[in-house]
Amino acid sequence: MNSIDGLSPPGSAMDRPSRSELAGLWILDPNCVFLNHGSFGATPTFIREEQRKWQDLLEEEPVRFYEDLAMKFMEDSRKALATMLECDAEDLALIENATSGVNTVMRSLRFNEGDEILVPDHAYQACRNTLDFVTQRWGAKIVTVNIPFPIEGQHVIIERIMAGVTPRTVLAMVDTVTSPTGLLMPFEEITAKLEGVGVSVLLDAAHGIGMVPLSLDSLGASYTTSNCHKWLCAPKGSAFLHVRKDKQENIHPLTISHGMTFPLGDTTRFRHEFDWTGTRDISAHCALPATIEFMAGLVDGGWPSIMQHNHELAIKGRNILCEALGIDAPCPDEMIACISTLILPQDGATNGIPLHEPDPLHAVLQAKYGIQVPVWSWPSPQGRYIRISAQIYNSEDEYRYLAYALKKELSV
Numbered sequence: 001m002n003s004i005d006g007l008s009p010p011g012s013a014m015d016r017p018s019r020s021e022l023a024g025l026w027i028l029d030p031n032c033v034f035l036n037h038g039s040f041g042a043t044p045t046f047i048r049e050e051q052r053k054w055q056d057l058l059e060e061e062p063v064r065f066y067e068d069l070a071m072k073f074m075e076d077s078r079k080a081l082a083t084m085l086e087c088d089a090e091d092l093a094l095i096e097n098a099t100s101g102v103n104t105v106m107r108s109l110r111f112n113e114g115d116e117i118l119v120p121d122h123a124y125q126a127c128r129n130t131l132d133f134v135t136q137r138w139g140a141k142i143v144t145v146n147i148p149f150p151i152e153g154q155h156v157i158i159e160r161i162m163a164g165v166t167p168r169t170v171l172a173m174v175d176t177v178t179s180p181t182g183l184l185m186p187f188e189e190i191t192a193k194l195e196g197v198g199v200s201v202l203l204d205a206a207h208g209i210g211m212v213p214l215s216l217d218s219l220g221a222s223y224t225t226s227n228c229h230k231w232l233c234a235p236k237g238s239a240f241l242h243v244r245k246d247k248q249e250n251i252h253p254l255t256i257s258h259g260m261t262f263p264l265g266d267t268t269r270f271r272h273e274f275d276w277t278g279t280r281d282i283s284a285h286c287a288l289p290a291t292i293e294f295m296a297g298l299v300d301g302g303w304p305s306i307m308q309h310n311h312e313l314a315i316k317g318r319n320i321l322c323e324a325l326g327i328d329a330p331c332p333d334e335m336i337a338c339i340s341t342l343i344l345p346q347d348g349a350t351n352g353i354p355l356h357e358p359d360p361l362h363a364v365l366q367a368k369y370g371i372q373v374p375v376w377s378w379p380s381p382q383g384r385y386i387r388i389s390a391q392i393y394n395s396e397d398e399y400r401y402l403a404y405a406l407k408k409e410l411s412v
Contacts (some may be wrong), residue, residue, distance in 0.1 A: 014404045016370065017397035022298060026393055033398050035317075035373040037389040038179075038207065038339045041230040050290045051235045054283035066279070073286045074275055080289035081228075081240055084303070085209065087216035093241040093253070093274035094285045098206035100254065101225025101241040102127045102173070105202055106134045108251045111170065113139035118164050118172035118199070120145045120157070121380045124179040127204055131173060143169070147183070149343075149381060150330035154186040161190055171200045176214075176226075177207035180378055182341040182387055183331060184212065191221045200247070207231065209240075210295070211307065211338050222247050228284075231310075231338060231391075234291040235284035243270065253277045298392065306392060310338035314390035317399035318342065321388070324403035325412050341387040344375075345412055359384070361409060369405040 017033060025044045028034050034042070054073075058065045074094055082089035095101055107130075111117075117131055121144050135142055145164045147157055161172070172194050176187050191201045200222040208214055208224075210231030216224055224242040228234035243251050248270040252260075259272035296302035299309065315333050318340040322329050325345055344361075361384075362375040375386050386406075388399065406412070 014401060017401040018395060019393050019398065020395045023393035025298070028393065031370050033369070033371045033373075033401060035371065035388050035394065035398060035402060037391040037394075038182075038230065038387065039374065039389075040236065041227070041233055042391070042393070043229070043233055043235050044294065046294055047233065047235060047287055047291050050294075051283045051287045054286040055281070058281075058283065070282060071275060074282060077285050077288040078240075080292050081209075084292055085214050085216045085242070086218065087242060088245075090268065090271065091216075091242055091245060091248070093243070093270070094282070095225070095239050095241050095253075095274075096237045097229075097239045098204060098208075098225045098227045099124075099126045099130070101223075101239060102130050102202065102204060104241055104254055105223045105225070105243075105251060106130050107254065109134075109171070110250075111135070111138035111140040114168055115140040115170045116143050116166060116168040117141070118143050118145060118161065118169055118194075120147045120161065120174070120178070120185075122147050122149070122178040122181050122183065123173060123175065124204060124206060127173065141168075146380070147178075147181075149181050149183070149341075150328070151183065151335070153332055154184075154189075154335060157183075158186055158189055158193070162193055165194070165197060165199060169199050171202060171222075173202045173204055175207075176203065176205040176212055177337050177339065179206065180341065180380075180385065180387075181330075182336065182339040184335045184337045188219060191219055195220055195222070207337065207339065210303070211310070213304070213307065216242050220244070223251075228288060228291070232288075232291060233295055233391075235287055237281070238284035238288060241274075307338070309392060310390045311336065313394060313396070314338050314340045314388065316396055317388050317390055317394075317402075320396070320399045321386075321403050321406070324407055325410070338391070339387055339389050341385050343381075343383040344386055344406075345410060346383075364409055365402075365405055368409075369401070371402055371405060373402060 026042055027045055078089040078092045081092055119131060131142055143164050145160050174187055174190050175185050177184050194201050203221040203224040205224055205226035208226035222244050226240060228238040229236045253274050255277040257277045259276050262272045299305045314336050321342055359375040365371040377384050
């Protein structure tokens with residue numbers, strides 16, 4: 001690695017950086033500087049092999065697996081999650097992703113014409129689309145709360161969200177960590193305030209489990225959904241939906257199946273409906289107990305230490321980029337978890353590229369430098385953004401290398 005204070009001297013090249021000493025537990029492409037764990041996660045080899053064992057067990061005797069074994073396996077996975085999430089395992093449903101969790105809640109609920117649903121303008125677009133779809137069907141109304149970026153502190157978010165509450169507000173969708181801006185929301189305080197005035201909270205914790213501590217029973221949100229394939233590093237297609245007991249009667253899976261009419265026995269209708277929605281590959285869910293244990297064993301101090309390490313690394317990476325590009329950090333350190341978004345220096349020729357069109361800088365970083373990091377334009381506020389992720393396989397040198405590439409390509 002070339003020695004750099006503010007990066008390499010003009011005209012010099014910089015060596016491809018190394019990852020951390022734990023990176024060998026993943027099969028990440030050695031030619032890729034992978035700074036985008038936040039989009040889809042990355043699963044260690046051990047966990048991928050664990051999932052394969054469950055798939056093999058299924059295929060050895062599919063009828064026995066589904067009819068005699070599957071319910072126990074899913075119960076074990078819910079219990080492992082419940083221990084980490086500090087909640088009752090009976091309140092958890094195993095689903096495929098957090099967007100499905102938002103859809104499950106929103107498409108189960110009934111609204112009256114004129115009901116208001118509160119949502120910050122930093123919400124994940126797929127989930128915002130769900131809210132738009134449902135409110136149009138019922139004649140309800142979306143109230144969008146503007147969150148500034150850059151931002152002074154979490155108090156601004158609390159004040160703006162609570163200012164948006166009216167007597168007609170029935171539900172609010174709140175993020176743990178925003179996808180576009182990477183802001184750690186004060187979701188505990190927001191949830192307590194909203195639920196305290198009778199507004200149900202749908203917590204979109206797509207960036208949740210494995211990234212920030214979650215204590216769901218004490219949190220008290222009506223609904224919480226989170227991806228396990230992101231910061232937990234579980235196999236793809238593993239997520240959960242937590243529904244508070246007093247809300248379960250009205251929440252049904254997106255696929256209505258046998259569970260709607262099965263005799264209850266010693267369980268609940270919620271359990272029956274969500275545990276069996278038809279034939280599906282549940283191997284990703286079956287691998288959750290091993291995933292939680294394996295990842296916790298990689299670092300002294302387990303999951304709390306992993307979260308703290310990734311938090312500190314994300315701040316270091318952000319600061320390296322800010323210094324190299326001559327820009328200010330857009331939020332305080334306490335508003336960063338494991339991802340960080342920066343507004344890139346203005347460039348009139350490239351600022352404002354539509355969200356669904358590939359940004360040329362993203363393509364250049366991939367093709368020329370082997371860097372995988374999202375670059376896009378976004379309207380709130382209008383600008384060109386870059387978002388870095390920090391996972392235990394990353395190293396500080398990777399952010400220095402990104403800073404070097406950005407300085408070269410943006411001519412700053």
